[in-house]
Amino acid sequence: MFINDVEQCQWIRQKFETPGIMKITNEEKRNLLARLVRSTRFEDFLARKWSSEKRFGLEGCEVMIPALKAIIDKSSDMGLEYVILGMPHRGRLNVLANVIRKDLEQIFCQFDPKLEASDEGSGDVKYHLGMYHERINRTTNKKITLSLVANPSHLEAVDPVVQGKTKAEQFYRGDNEGKKVMSILVHGDAAFAGQGVVYETFHLSDLPSYTTNGTIHVVVNNQIGFTTDPRMARSSPYPTDVARVVNAPIFHVNADDPEAVMYVCSVASEWRNTFNKDVVVDLVCYRRSGHNEMDEPMFTQPLMYKQIHKQVPVLKKYADKLIAEGIVSLQEFEEEIAQYDKICEEAYTESKDKKILNIKHWLDSPWPGFFTLDGEPKSMTCPPTGIPEDMLCHIGTVASTVPVSDFKIHGGLSRILKSRMEMTKNRIVDWALAEYMAFGSLLKEGIHVRLSGQDVERGTFSHRHHVLHDQDVDRHTCVPMNHLWPNQAPYTVCNSSLSEYGVLDLHLCIGEKARYRDLYICGSSIYTGLRANYL
Structure with a gap:
């Protein structure tokens, strides 16, 4: 209700107040379940194989992977060709695996304890660096390019970097309306409310020489920042209130309701394509483990985590729902799990060959010809630059x-x-x-x-x-x-x-x-x- 544009408000009302507006086909439900399987089982696989390693997993917000893919699918269907993502460490490996489609063996080999500190991918590096991939979007059968920008531990510092990269891509493609190139920013709730660069980035969003014609912001709102609860982390009711300064619509959605999440992500994509303005999807969820998997959250949030331990995972909730509706059978669901587990096991076997580790998998931009000129090595000398x-x-x-x-x-x-x-x-x-x-x-x-x-x-x-x-x-x-x-x-x-x-x-x-x-x-x-x- 804070948006001061009648047309925009009416557009939102029609999307949410029209009876029966949220329709999802059985095929879309099966696809959503398959994506949830991949998101959940990827985290489970890492937990089984590397139980004492930090993962910064997505447990409690597994729906983020289907959410990002829904945004990309809808945007691709509307003509988008290039998506540039920025995000912190939470869920980054899952995004690399199941959204960007980084080879699983490339991810798994970075957990090798034999890696030296000087090796690419050792230590925390696997949660920081980027990835670039061109592929066919299976939902739309259109070519899509995905780039995940490197972000070394500074949470929201990546936001304006993503906008600069997006602005440059739009400039060189002549994409003045942002119909071909778009940015997606993933945030944590505490950082979104607490870091000033978020506010700075929002205030650049509609300036003529800086706009990228709308960014879709996805907030993983697990209602805690490391060990700090919201009462100590912000003064506003919602972590997303900072987005109100630019009249961006903010859609709060229950992350345990995957179909509602998919609909909201579709609406957010349509909004950005229609009005060329920022939009926020607030995934209200929880964090099943501590800040990292070695941390004990009961030290500081005992009552909260007593409730979380009782929480049924979203995959089981949604699978039971579809099985009860007769949309999938228990056997089909178990086969989907077994199929992805097999993919992970095969990649794990392949990952034991250290030779497959490749630096090019960390680049968030292709640099063809950077070190050569017409096939020959570039000279390190500076040619004369005088002019008449x-x-x-x-x-x-x-x-x-x-x-x-x-x-x-x-x-x-x-x-x-x-x-x-x-x-x-x-x-x-x-x-x-x-x-x-x-x-x-x-x-x-x-x-x-x-x-x-x-x-x-x-x-x-x-x-x-x-x-x-x-x-x-x-x-x-x-x-x-x-x-x-x-x-x-x-x-x-x-x-x-x-x-x-x-x-x-x-x-x-x-x-x-x-x-x-x-x-x-x-x-x-x-x-x-x-x-x-x-x-």
């Missing part, structure tokens, strides 16, 4: 004029532009003009330049003025650097929200996707492409 004097003069001249007609600039700015023109004629260059010439020469070479940060359009010291404002017409602006040459690369210059942590993460991740040839600058932090060394 007449090109510098041309850039300086454009920087000193207003290249559009019927545009009134401020009188004080006219004096600044006149001073620039004099410097260009006299071959004298100050810092602001040098920056203009450096960026302009890159644009000439087809290198996209994006300048981002607090007040970067004008410049903190009133020196830059890369965006000119008409003094008589509201929001009528001119960016002279986009008028240098007919076939130049685009120049993006954009003020950010007053965010230092979030916007830096987002922006540098856009730079990471820039194929190491474009230039991305955020505030005073410079991320240079290989062809921008002379800066």
Whole structure:
């Protein structure tokens, strides 16, 4: 009810208040049960084979795997081609196995006690690094690319990184409406409420130069943070209340009701596709074990865990329901379990060969040709980057004029532009003009330049003025650097929200996707492409 848009509110009412709206076919129910089997039995298998290892398992929220797959299925059906995920450690191995489809033997071999500290995948690394996979979505028979972004133990720090990666993918695909590329962020309830970068990321969500056209947030709300209960963890009624600042709808759903979860995930996908805005799915669940499997939660939450120990697992609840309805038989259910257990056992046998451990399985982006150029190793030397004097003069001249007609600039700015023109004629260059010439020469070479940060359009010291404002017409602006040459690369210059942590993460991740040839600058932090060394 906090959403102040009548159309959006009415859309939500129709999705939830129309009688009989939540319909799910028998085939969809069987598919949901199979996904629950895989989610649950994967955790059970790890618990049996490595009983003394930390797993950060999903027990108590096994429905998260079918939930993510439902979001991906629905989005793929609506034309989505690329999903970028960010998440903490809870359930990460399960997501890698059953959503991204990382080879099980690759996951299992990282539990090998013989791995040295220097080995990829040893210690906690298996809960941190990423994965990239292109495959066919079996539900829609469409190609889908999935990328899970690396996140070394900092919980919500990955949020703006995912947004930067998504923004970059959308930019290079020309996906201005986010119909092909989408981000999904998985959160824990305590971190979602407690970490400021969540708030910063939400406030970037609808800014013109930062938006990724809507993110689907999935909160694993197990109602505890390590050993801290909600009464000590937040001041708001719900952990998801921070999302209200951007009028994002928040759907609270019982994680022990898998069919309701599937419906809510479908609605969330439709919302994002319809309104291009963020949406939150709050999976209200529990954590069956301690923070990790070696921890004893009864030390600090004895009454809570007495109740949890009585809780029937969601797989058994749902299987009993479908068997009672005659949708599946007990034999079919047991065969589904036996089939997946066999897959895990075979992968476990394969995992004993340490040679299969492969670093490429940890990359969350493909880097084809990063170390080579036309098949040959790249030179580590920097080639000359000088450019002709007449090109510098041309850039300086454009920087000193207003290249559009019927545009009134401020009188004080006219004096600044006149001073620039004099410097260009006299071959004298100050810092602001040098920056203009450096960026302009890159644009000439087809290198996209994006300048981002607090007040970067004008410049903190009133020196830059890369965006000119008409003094008589509201929001009528001119960016002279986009008028240098007919076939130049685009120049993006954009003020950010007053965010230092979030916007830096987002922006540098856009730079990471820039194929190491474009230039991305955020505030005073410079991320240079290989062809921008002379800066």
